[in-house]
Structure formats: C-alpha cells, structure tokens
Amino acid sequence: MTLRVKRIRDFCGRLGIEVPLLSAPMTGITTPELVAAVSNAGGLGILAADLMSPEEIISAAAQTKRLTDRPFGINLRIPPRDRGSLEQAEKVAYALSDLRKELGLEEKVDFSRFSEPEFESQLEAVLETGVPVVSCTFGGFREVYGEKLHQAGVYILGAATTLREAKVQRAADSDAVILQGVEAGGPRLYFESDPEEASVGLSVLLPEAARALKLPLIASGGIGSAFSVKGAMMAGASAVMVGSALACSPEAGAPKLMRDAMIAASDTATCLTDLFSGRLERVMKNGLIEALSRAGVRSAGYPYQRYIMQDMMEAAVRAGRQDLLRMPVGQAVNAFSCRSAAETLSEIRTALLEVIELMDKEGK
Incomplete structure (x- = not known):
C-alpha cells in the first residue's frame, strides 16, 4: 500500500466512513435528510450549524440521528474580528x-x-450532541476550544483558501484541512488572506498544499463529476467535499x-x-x-x-x-441536475473507489 493510499484509508478509518466523501455545510440548503443521505452512502454528512441557536443544533442533530446510524459532523463559523x-x-x-x-x-x-448566536453556547451544544467530527470556517479554533474538542475525542476539520491559511489551520491543531478553491459556491472561507488573494483555483491550491503539508487534505470546489473527483484525488487530496452537486436534490433545502x-x-x-x-x-x-x-x-x-x-x-x-x-452555487453549475442525492453520491462513490484502486496499483 502506498503512503498516499494509506493516508486516505487512515482518514476514512478515523472518521468511521467507507469512502473519502464529505458534504459541504451549506447554510439554508443542508438539511438533516441530506446529511443522512451522505452518511448512509458511506461518506460523512456535515450539518451547517453556523447560524443555529444551541437548541436548534441539538434538535437538528437528533433529527439526523433518527435518519442514520452512521457518523456525521457539524460545522461552526468562527466569529468575525471585523x-x-x-x-x-x-x-x-x-x-x-x-x-x-x-x-x-x-x-x-x-x-x-x-x-447572532453566541459561539461558546453553540460549541457546548455541539459537544452535547456527541458528533465525532467538527469543522470550522472563517478561521481556526482558538486553543482553548480546540483542546476542549480534542479532549472529547472530536476530529477537527479547518477550512482554508490559500496555502498560508492551510498552514494556520495546521498551527491551530486541525486534524485535516478543507481546501476551498475559488470554483466553490457560497461564501469564500478566507480569514488570513484578503478576498482577492484568496481567489485561488483548486487545481493550483491542492498540489501546493499536498507538497507542503502532511495533514489529510479535503478538496472543495467544482467537485461534482467522476472526472473532477479523480483529478482532485490524483492531485493529492485525501477526500473530496461535495456541495452544489447536491444542492438541487430533493433532500436539500434549496x-x-x-x-x-x-x-x-x-x-x-x-x-x-x-x-x-x-x-x-x-x-x-x-x-x-x-x-x-x-x-x-x-x-x-x-x-x-x-x-x-x-x-x-x-x-x-x-x-x-x-x-x-x-443562490449560492459553484462554478460548475452546468454539470448539475436535480437528481436524488443517492444517484449523485453513487456516481462519486464509484469514482473514488476506482481512483484509489488505480493509485494503489500504480504505486502513487
């Protein structure tokens, strides 16, 4: 088994998932039904709790647990400084x-x-749900929050739009980094870089980060077809994150x-x-x-x-x-159709399994 394939399989094993596939936490679009669909397909669905009250977080997590017995995660936004x-x-x-x-x-x-919801209360509610994975956007967790999550056995995903931000997430003790290319729909997740310099395409950002970081990298932005999935994994990703490709499905709240x-x-x-x-x-x-x-x-x-x-x-x-x-939608919007989440996830799952097998055979 190659080092890259081992990292992918270790990542899946740590999260308790079958395939390295995550859903993007799309505020107002991601529903418990969509999260459960991703987790039931062998990936990791992520609830967007960014604007939820603590009570809403607990309720949404409970609803998701009624729909799946598999792992899922919750996303929080770091409060803005400005x-x-x-x-x-x-x-x-x-x-x-x-x-x-x-x-x-x-x-x-x-x-x-x-x-706006009070961040510390949101975090306590997330811990109360017992989810195994928490992602953060618009910055990294402060040390005191990161320690609290890790003490609870939570795996932390930090988001970045540039190599510099990815290194900041590593310094903030994130266990893996979500790399958001400029192709992605919805808010740009910059926090250290200004908006203009944070407009980096995934095809540039991913290989640079793969060379510089030893953490698992999750590719986000324009991921919605077998071709884009295979390209991201070959470029150094340990997993892919799908957003707009699922936004049009009946399970989503768009x-x-x-x-x-x-x-x-x-x-x-x-x-x-x-x-x-x-x-x-x-x-x-x-x-x-x-x-x-x-x-x-x-x-x-x-x-x-x-x-x-x-x-x-x-x-x-x-x-x-x-x-x-x-209407927050990614740059590859023309590739998406309003089919069920299960159909889209099946296509992506197949592509992931194929590319991992190929990487293993070719020693990449």
Missing part, C-alpha cells in the same frame, strides 16, 4: 427601502434587533426558484459578490446584483449585510422573485 460598518449598513438599508416596501417589508431596517435556475444555468452563470452577506461569495448572477452594482451600492460587510438581506431573501422566495434571490 464586524463591518453600521454606518454603511444604514446607507445600504436606505438604498433598498423602496424594494423592501415592494416586497411587503418594513422600509427601515431595525438594527437594534440584530443579534427553494424551487433556485433549483429551476440551476437546471437552466450555463458555465458563466455565477459571479463573486459581497452584496448578499458582506463576505465575498459565489452566487448565481441576477438582477439585484446588477442593479446594486450599477448604482454603486457598497457592501456594509459581514455580518451586517447578511442581516439587511435576510428577510428580503425570504420575501423573494414568497414572491417568486428569482431576480432577487441569493
């Missing part, structure tokens, strides 16, 4: 006041009601408006913008992004921008306004 500009947030809210009225919302955004848009999308359908959440993210282009950009509206930063847009996105779904909806 919380954006309240002054700019008020300007953005004013610019959107007419549209808010059109959608049946209060024209004025009440920032006094803005709050609204029908988004599913319909994904079916009709081309390879140029997405763009990077910070106008929905305050962080740069890959979403499908629409009229709202174009109008705000043309008007020179500048994002208020994360998390204020997310708060401003949250009720508008809910109203857009109710109104059937695809032109206003935030």
Whole structure:
C-alpha cells in the first residue's frame, strides 16, 4: 500500500466512513435528510450549524440521528474580528427601502434587533450532541476550544483558501484541512488572506498544499463529476467535499426558484459578490446584483449585510422573485441536475473507489 493510499484509508478509518466523501455545510440548503443521505452512502454528512441557536443544533442533530446510524459532523463559523460598518449598513438599508416596501417589508431596517448566536453556547451544544467530527470556517479554533474538542475525542476539520491559511489551520491543531478553491459556491472561507488573494483555483491550491503539508487534505470546489473527483484525488487530496452537486436534490433545502435556475444555468452563470452577506461569495448572477452594482451600492460587510438581506431573501422566495434571490452555487453549475442525492453520491462513490484502486496499483 502506498503512503498516499494509506493516508486516505487512515482518514476514512478515523472518521468511521467507507469512502473519502464529505458534504459541504451549506447554510439554508443542508438539511438533516441530506446529511443522512451522505452518511448512509458511506461518506460523512456535515450539518451547517453556523447560524443555529444551541437548541436548534441539538434538535437538528437528533433529527439526523433518527435518519442514520452512521457518523456525521457539524460545522461552526468562527466569529468575525471585523464586524463591518453600521454606518454603511444604514446607507445600504436606505438604498433598498423602496424594494423592501415592494416586497411587503418594513422600509427601515431595525438594527437594534440584530443579534447572532453566541459561539461558546453553540460549541457546548455541539459537544452535547456527541458528533465525532467538527469543522470550522472563517478561521481556526482558538486553543482553548480546540483542546476542549480534542479532549472529547472530536476530529477537527479547518477550512482554508490559500496555502498560508492551510498552514494556520495546521498551527491551530486541525486534524485535516478543507481546501476551498475559488470554483466553490457560497461564501469564500478566507480569514488570513484578503478576498482577492484568496481567489485561488483548486487545481493550483491542492498540489501546493499536498507538497507542503502532511495533514489529510479535503478538496472543495467544482467537485461534482467522476472526472473532477479523480483529478482532485490524483492531485493529492485525501477526500473530496461535495456541495452544489447536491444542492438541487430533493433532500436539500434549496427553494424551487433556485433549483429551476440551476437546471437552466450555463458555465458563466455565477459571479463573486459581497452584496448578499458582506463576505465575498459565489452566487448565481441576477438582477439585484446588477442593479446594486450599477448604482454603486457598497457592501456594509459581514455580518451586517447578511442581516439587511435576510428577510428580503425570504420575501423573494414568497414572491417568486428569482431576480432577487441569493443562490449560492459553484462554478460548475452546468454539470448539475436535480437528481436524488443517492444517484449523485453513487456516481462519486464509484469514482473514488476506482481512483484509489488505480493509485494503489500504480504505486502513487
């Protein structure tokens, strides 16, 4: 058995999974049903607990456990150091006041009601669920949190968008690193690198990290076909993470408006913008992004921008306004179809088993 294949099998053994396949924690899209589907397929489903209260985390984990008896993980967002500009947030809210009225919302955004889940309480809830794997995005766990997780026997996955960030995750005692290429849908997971320098393609990032790090690496971004799976594993990944390829499945929580848009999308359908959440993210282009950009509206930063847009996105779904909806989708959107998660996972599982066998035979 080669060293690379041994690392892959050791990774699977440590997580208690059959194939090196993980699902991306997509806030608002990942459901207990989707997490269970991935775990039941022999991979590791990951719940997106980023914006959940402690009670919601415990409830979602319990629901997932009713759907699968296999391991799954939970993702948390590291609280931001820079919380954006309240002054700019008020300007953005004013610019959107007419549209808010059109959608049946209060024209004025009440920032006094803005709050986010308390991170330490979220972490305690995650520990209470007893999940064996916890991933973190937007940074690495502080030493005190990492120690608490490791003492509980939890395996830590840290996310990075550059080689420098991957090394920071290693220094933060992550057990494995998720490498997010710029092809990925949803928020960019940068934390040490600025958004522009963090826009590195997976085909560049993965081989560099494989040479520099001895940790298991999980490839994320544009993973949705047998070809992309095999390419990532051959380039040095110990596992792959699938997001957009599952977002359109019946098990996912994406609204029908988004599913319909994904079916009709081309390879140029997405763009990077910070106008929905305050962080740069890959979403499908629409009229709202174009109008705000043309008007020179500048994002208020994360998390204020997310708060401003949250009720508008809910109203857009109710109104059937695809032109206003935030649709976080990866760059390979044209490769995805609205088939069941089981069908997509079966294809990826087969590709993984084939490439591991090939690597073992060829001594790679």
